[in-house]
Amino acid sequence: MFQYAAAAAAPGQDLYSIIIPFVLMFVVFYFLLIRPQKKKQNTRKNMLSALKKGDRIVTIGGLHGTITELTDDTVVLKVNDVTKLTFERSAISHSISTADTTGSAS
Numbered sequence: 502m503f504q505y506a507a508a509a510a511a512p513g514q515d516l517y518s519i520i521i522p523f524v525l526m527f528v529v530f531y532f533l534l535i536r537p538q539k540k541k542q543n544t545r546k547n548m549l550s551a552l553k554k555g556d557r558i559v560t561i562g563g564l565h566g567t568i569t570e571l572t573d574d575t576v577v578l579k580v581n582d583v584t585k586l587t588f589e590r591s592a593i594s595h596s597i598s599t600a601d602t603t604g605s606a607s
Contacts, residue, residue, distance in 0.1 A: 549590055552576070557597040560588055565597070 552558070556568050558578070566578030569585060576593065578586050 548596060549593060552590075552593070552596065559594045559597060560592050561594045562592070563594075 552568060552571060554568055554571055557565070558568060558576075559565055560578075564578070564580065564586070566580045566586065568576055569579045570577035574590055576588050576590050578588060580586055
């Protein structure tokens with residue numbers, strides 16, 4: 502009998518008990534999933550836009566090469582003295598800095 506009286510006295514309280522967990526889940530998803538993913542996308546976008554001729558890169562397939570030609574959509578890589586391969590710019594995984602190459606040679 503007391504349960505019905507309490508429920509009838511505060512009908513808005515049930516709405517809050519439903520909404521608050523959803524808001525908390527959204528906040529957790531934002532900070533654990535959405536925000537880091539956006540940061541990673543921005544970092545990748547900046548890396549792809551900063552590429553220039555002569556940079557050493559690695560493709561998503563693991564191919565290492567040096568950029569010889571660069572357009573808005575494609576990249577031509579020099580793999581060895583003779584072989585040149587054309588890739589989409591989005592197929593580039595990361596660039597290799599000179600600090601990485603000197604550190605691994607030691």
